[in-house]
Amino acid sequence: MALTEKDTALLGKESEPFYAPDEVSKSMIRHFCEMMEDPNPLYTDEEYARNSKYGGIIAPPQMLMVWCMPRMWPFPEFPWMPMAELELPGVDTWIATDMIHEFHKPVRPGDKLYYIMKLDKVSDLKKTRIGEGHFITTTQTYYNQRREMVGREVRTVLKYKPKEEGEGGQ
Amino acid sequence: MPQNKVYWEDVAEGQDIGSYSMVMTAVKISGGAWATRDTNPMHHDKAFAQKAQQRDMIVNIMHSEGILSRLATDWSGPEGELKRTRFNIEGNCCAGDTMTVSGKVVRKWIGGEDEGYLSGLHLVELQVNSVTQEGPFCNAQITMTLPTKADEGSR
Numbered sequence: 001m002a003l004t005e006k007d008t009a010l011l012g013k014e015s016e017p018f019y020a021p022d023e024v025s026k027s028m029i030r031h032f033c034e035m036m037e038d039p040n041p042l043y044t045d046e047e048y049a050r051n052s053k054y055g056g057i058i059a060p061p062q063m064l065m066v067w068c069m070p071r072m073w074p075f076p077e078f079p080w081m082p083m084a085e086l087e088l089p090g091v092d093t094w095i096a097t098d099m100i101h102e103f104h105k106p107v108r109p110g111d112k113l114y115y116i117m118k119l120d121k122v123s124d125l126k127k128t129r130i131g132e133g134h135f136i137t138t139t140q141t142y143y144n145q146r147r148e149m150v151g152r153e154v155r156t157v158l159k160y161k162p163k164e165e166g167e168g169g170q
Numbered sequence: 171m172p173q174n175k176v177y178w179e180d181v182a183e184g185q186d187i188g189s190y191s192m193v194m195t196a197v198k199i200s201g202g203a204w205a206t207r208d209t210n211p212m213h214h215d216k217a218f219a220q221k222a223q224q225r226d227m228i229v230n231i232m233h234s235e236g237i238l239s240r241l242a243t244d245w246s247g248p249e250g251e252l253k254r255t256r257f258n259i260e261g262n263c264c265a266g267d268t269m270t271v272s273g274k275v276v277r278k279w280i281g282g283e284d285e286g287y288l289s290g291l292h293l294v295e296l297q298v299n300s301v302t303q304e305g306p307f308c309n310a311q312i313t314m315t316l317p318t319k320a321d322e323g324s325r
Contacts, residue, residue: 028205031204031205032205032206032236034205035198035201035202035205035233035236036202036205036233036236036237036240037192037240038236038240038243038244039244040240040243040244040248041171041173041248042248048173048248052248060236060239061239061251061252062232062235062236062239062252062255063206063232063236065206065232066205066206066207066232069206069207069208069209070207072209093212093222094210095210095212095228095259096230096231096259097231097258097259098256098257098258098259099231099235099255099256099257100254100255100256100257101235101254101255101256102253102254102287103251103252103253103254104287129223130222130223130224131222131223162221162222162223163223
């Protein structure tokens with residue numbers, strides 16, 4: 001199935017900035033490292049980090065997306081986002097399938113990040129192992145409070161309708 | 171604690187960078203999802219995940235990114251810097267699965283003038299793969315810089 005006219009018109013559109021709910025914090029960094037079992041001393045060892053070229057703790061670069069994840073409560077007011085405007089009739093469940101991250105500048109405790117999202121691509125309806133759906137690709141560009149670009153992310157998610165029990169396919 | 175330190179000059183294309191395995195319990199999967207602020211029920215709720223055609227709760231992409239990126243910096247030590255990463259989810263990793271992560275160096279080069287923010291940097295590209303007992307889960311290409319002996323000599 002091809003895209004609706006409204007959905008096609010959203011391709012290439014950019015969002016307003018979406019701000020992280022909180023500043024980058026050592027406690028969130030420690031929680032992340034705990035779950036990944038990541039011993040890198042730049043992330044959690046004050047003394048090592050102070051004597052490194054960074055002069056202090058940095059966030060794991062791979063946390064780029066984490067800082068701007070929305071709160072569950074109270075649910076934030078989102079700015080206009082092309083992805084949220086997509087109609088894509090019949091699909092309501094989603095998973096991420098592909099992610100590219102570029103790291104341009106270190107992110108440090110106390111930084112407050114925001115991103116701008118661009119809608120790059122939406123596939124026609126495709127059959128997958130778990131059901132039929134659309135692959136949606138967006139680019140998020142992340143900035144800090146000094147408006148310096150810290151990184152970029154190209155993410156593909158599958159928004160799909162899970163197959164019913166007993167349906168065929170692979 | 172002494173830290174690993176791999177110099178760019180000492181690396182060869184094709185070289186292994188090690189491996190590790192983790193048992194991905196339900197607590198670990200949900201914990202990794204919370205640590206990355208991912209509230210999709212697919213990563214917290216077995217019944218929801220099964221209705222969505224997964225075997226069980228699945229590991230989320232930011233958690234996978236954290237686990238696979240770690241292999242790169244465990245190998246290089248803290249002076250290796252992540253610059254560009256790509257993660258592609260091929261299968262799934264569900265509660266109770268054992269995830270094994272391994273990798274090797276596939277390319278070593280100095281960033282060219284047409285490579286933007288990578289220009290002039292001493293780079294390696296790593297191929298990092300993770301599998302479960304069920305098959306492939308996630309593969310990654312990780313580009314990072316390494317310290318050079320030349321830089322240290324000039325200091």
